[in-house]
Amino acid sequence: MSMFCNQCEQAANGTGCNISGVCGKKPEVAALQDHLLYGLKSLALYADKMGRNTEIDRFTIEGLFSTVTNVDFEAARIGALITRCYELKEKAKAAAGVTLSGPVADWKPAADLVGMTTQGEAHGINTQHVNEDIRSVIEILMYGLKGMSAYMDHAMILGKTDNDVMAFFHKALAATTDANLGLMDFVGLAMECGKQNLTVMGLLDSAHTDTYGHPVPTPVQLGTKAGKAILVTGHDMKMMEEILKQTEGKGINVYTHGEMLPAHGYPGLKKYSHLVGNYGGAWQDQAKEFANFPGAIIFNTNCIQKPAESYIDRLYTWGLVAWPGVKHIDGWDFSPVINKALECQSLPENPGQEILTGFGHNAVLGVADKVIAAVKSGDIKHFFLIGGCDGAKSGRNYYTEFAEKAPKDTVIMTLACGKYRFNKLEFGDIGGIPRLLDIGQCNDAYSAIKIAVALAGAFECGVNDLPLSMVLSWYEQKAVVILLTLFHLGIKNIKLGPTLPAFITPNVLAFLVENFNIGPITTVDADMKAMLG
Numbered sequence: 356m357s358m359f360c361n362q363c364e365q366a367a368n369g370t371g372c373n374i375s376g377v378c379g380k381k382p383e384v385a386a387l388q389d390h391l392l393y394g395l396k397s398l399a400l401y402a403d404k405m406g407r408n409t410e411i412d413r414f415t416i417e418g419l420f421s422t423v424t425n426v427d428f429e430a431a432r433i434g435a436l437i438t439r440c441y442e443l444k445e446k447a448k449a450a451a452g453v454t455l456s457g458p459v460a461d462w463k464p465a466a467d468l469v470g471m472t473t474q475g476e477a478h479g480i481n482t483q484h485v486n487e488d489i490r491s492v493i494e495i496l497m498y499g500l501k502g503m504s505a506y507m508d509h510a511m512i513l514g515k516t517d518n519d520v521m522a523f524f525h526k527a528l529a530a531t532t533d534a535n536l537g538l539m540d541f542v543g544l545a546m547e548c549g550k551q552n553l554t555v556m557g558l559l560d561s562a563h564t565d566t567y568g569h570p571v572p573t574p575v576q577l578g579t580k581a582g583k584a585i586l587v588t589g590h591d592m593k594m595m596e597e598i599l600k601q602t603e604g605k606g607i608n609v610y611t612h613g614e615m616l617p618a619h620g621y622p623g624l625k626k627y628s629h630l631v632g633n634y635g636g637a638w639q640d641q642a643k644e645f646a647n648f649p650g651a652i653i654f655n656t657n658c659i660q661k662p663a664e665s666y667i668d669r670l671y672t673w674g675l676v677a678w679p680g681v682k683h684i685d686g687w688d689f690s691p692v693i694n695k696a697l698e699c700q701s702l703p704e705n706p707g708q709e710i711l712t713g714f715g716h717n718a719v720l721g722v723a724d725k726v727i728a729a730v731k732s733g734d735i736k737h738f739f740l741i742g743g744c745d746g747a748k749s750g751r752n753y754y755t756e757f758a759e760k761a762p763k764d765t766v767i768m769t770l771a772c773g774k775y776r777f778n779k780l781e782f783g784d785i786g787g788i789p790r791l792l793d794i795g796q797c798n799d800a801y802s803a804i805k806i807a808v809a810l811a812g813a814f815e816c817g818v819n820d821l822p823l824s825m826v827l828s829w830y831e832q833k834a835v836v837i838l839l840t841l842f843h844l845g846i847k848n849i850k851l852g853p854t855l856p857a858f859i860t861p862n863v864l865a866f867l868v869e870n871f872n873i874g875p876i877t878t879v880d881a882d883m884k885a886m887l888g
């Protein structure tokens with residue numbers, strides 16, 4: 356059985372995975388995910404013609420997020436989503452009061468998984484256009500929508516939504532099926548996706564801060580505390596809160612892993628004394644780290660990898676993330692995970708290094724006067740935003756080297772899991788301002804934008820005129836939509852690595868270089884010199 360997927364930075368040979376996914380995605384799951392996307396486009400054709408419907412909107416977000424890299428590897432779950440998608444499409448068709456024609460509008464899935472898989476294989480990743488540049492921009496748009504769905508999902512879990520954003524999801528999905536649209540139509544939709552995502556990131560920021568307060572600078576212990584334990588990895592704060600509530604008084608310590616590290620900065624989460632530290636680093640080291648963590652482990656979002664036998668029995672998934680053979684928690688009752696943690700071995704008392712997190716926009720802008728004065732006096736010469744998602748490739752050592760070589764009179768802001776490349780290094784401070792500021796998750800990119808815009812306001816210039824350089828790493832589709840948001844904001848001169856996306860054609864790249872002067876990372880010395888020059 357064949358497959359083709361090129362949506363993440365791991366795409367085999369820099370072009371696409373065609374035998375099996377480097378991430379572990381099997382051809383059957385790839386075909387089912389392609390089928391689900393086809394179904395979501397069919398649903399969108401009708402949803403675009405009716406008013407807002409909460410059930411359809413929520414399903415669209417969950418369906419898209421399920422196809423993001425390292426989220427759902429379970430064929431049966433994707434099959435169930437396809438069936439549900441068809442039911443909702445029929446409902447939308449009746450509510451819209453129109454009957455559209457054409458293969459996408461007429462979509463009907465087979466009744467069984469084998470049939471759905473065969474149909475998905477025929478659909479592929481996009482079938483409406485033959486021009487390779489148009490296909491490239493449609494892929495950028497589709498991956499942008501997938502990334503935006505992830506941020507929207509977290510916001511929705513905390514009770515936020517936005518009608519205009521949801522209308523855009525359906526409009527854009529429907530547009531990808533329109534053979535009459537041309538290159539610039541899709542470029543416009545991709546840019547609009549960046550704009551809509553700014554709204555979503557703002558919603559998510561207020562979802563987090565309204566619920567848990569503004570993050571405050573917080574030291575996080577990297578060692579272990581004696582006792583039973585649960586390790587939480589992923590991105591979802593509400594799920595983290597539930598784990599903390601349900602483990603209270605049970606003698607279980609809770610640790611963050613990967614992108615959950617910024618949870619320690621929120622007053623509403625750090626108040627739990629059994630949230631004791633962060634264990635391990637970024638997602639791609641999970642096999643080694645989970646094998647050494649004797650407690651229960653739970654994923655609430657990406658990035659899951661094939662679990663090893665040594666820990667699969669202690670591993671759980673929740674929400675949209677799933678792996679065959681791994682126990683899944685439906686809903687909000689985490690008793691099975693808690694019981695497992697109580698059965699498992701205890702962790703030893705082994706204190707370690709402390710690192711700081713919690714530099715969200717409120718904390719950084721709270722000391723804006725100090726920062727501005729340090730820039731004016733020349734104590735701070737430059738800011739670097741070294742952020743983005745991490746991956747397994749050795750070329751990613753660039754980001755460690757870049758942080759290490761950043762001159763002592765520069766400040767590094769960071770976010771997302773790429774920070775683990777350097778967040779345990781000692782950077783010191785400039786007049787009490789730490790040289791390394793952990794803004795949070797990839798989900799907190801809004802904070803970085805707010806900080807940059809506020810600095811530009813203070814210096815009465817544009818963001819592009821600030822002494823600020825962005826050195827970003829990308830891995831999956833959440834990074835794609837953040838790039839679209841930065842383009843929407845007119846941010847130029849971004850350095851992107853470790854490699855450029857396989858789905859960008861030379862002509863589309865030329866367009867991006869011409870309009871945004873984005874470029875691939877080269878060597879640390881050359882890039883640093885150009886930025887500081």
Ligand code: FSO
Nearest residue numbers: 657658744771772797833
């Ligand atoms: Fe990383 Fe994974 Fe947060 Fe991504 S854990 S790679 S961009 O899912 O979302 O930064």
Ligand code: SF4
Nearest residue numbers: 360362363372376378
């Ligand atoms: Fe390959 Fe990435 Fe697609 Fe997985 S998500 S199949 S690694 S391109």
